[in-house]
Amino acid sequence: MISLLSTIASFLMGGLPKFLEFFQDRSDKKHELALARMQNDKELQMLERGYVAQARVEEIRLDQQKVDASIREHETVVDHQKALLAHDVAIGEGASRWVINLRAMIRPLVTLIFVIELVILNFAIIWWGWSEGLDFMTVVSQAFTDDEMIILSSIIAFWFGTQAFSKK
Numbered sequence: 692m693i694s695l696l697s698t699i700a701s702f703l704m705g706g707l708p709k710f711l712e713f714f715q716d717r718s719d720k721k722h723e724l725a726l727a728r729m730q731n732d733k734e735l736q737m738l739e740r741g742y743v744a745q746a747r748v749e750e751i752r753l754d755q756q757k758v759d760a761s762i763r764e765h766e767t768v769v770d771h772q773k774a775l776l777a778h779d780v781a782i783g784e785g786a787s788r789w790v791i792n793l794r795a796m797i798r799p800l801v802t803l804i805f806v807i808e809l810v811i812l813n814f815a816i817i818w819w820g821w822s823e824g825l826d827f828m829t830v831v832s833q834a835f836t837d838d839e840m841i842i843l844s845s846i847i848a849f850w851f852g853t854q855a856f857s858k859k
Contacts, residue, residue, distance in 0.1 A: 694837060698844040702852035726757075802846055809843060 730753055737745055783791045793800075813834045820830030 694840040694844050697841045698848045701845040701848035704849060704852065802850065805846065806843065809839060813839075 730750070733749060737749065783794070786794075816834040817827075817830055820833070821827070
């Protein structure tokens with residue numbers, strides 16, 4: 692049961708960025724709606740007073756402010772991405788190509804080592820139990836513990852859950 696819950700939790704952790712993005716998008720839309728209401732109220736007030744030309748000028752100013760804000764936001768995102776890439780390049784400067792490739796493989800390699808270790812240890816335990824003449828089901832239940840299954844299922848669910856949520 693715990694193994695199932697941890698698998699589900701690990702799978703959902705891969706989708707956490709998308710979940711948080713949903714709330715950010717919702718907040719952005721709420722803010723845009725508030726701006727639109729303010730603009731609409733201002734236009735109605737100006738039209739009531741007969742300031743049609745002034746209303747058009749205010750509309751142009753508001754549009755310009757929106758464009759400027761959008762440009763600044765885009766520039767911030769681009770600058771952040773450039774800084775991250777520059778940091779990655781700076782870390783790899785002077786290193787050989789295989790070191791750079793090895794650095795990129797750390798997480799997948801650790802996962803692979805852990806899974807291979809589990810497989811080897813489990814087969815060694817089963818072989819030992821079989822060679823000692825123990826009951827097969829008893830040996831298997833000792834080899835494949837609940838804690839081990841929780842860890843393994845969490846790792847697999849995280850990797851494949853992340854892949855599932857990253858596709859658009």
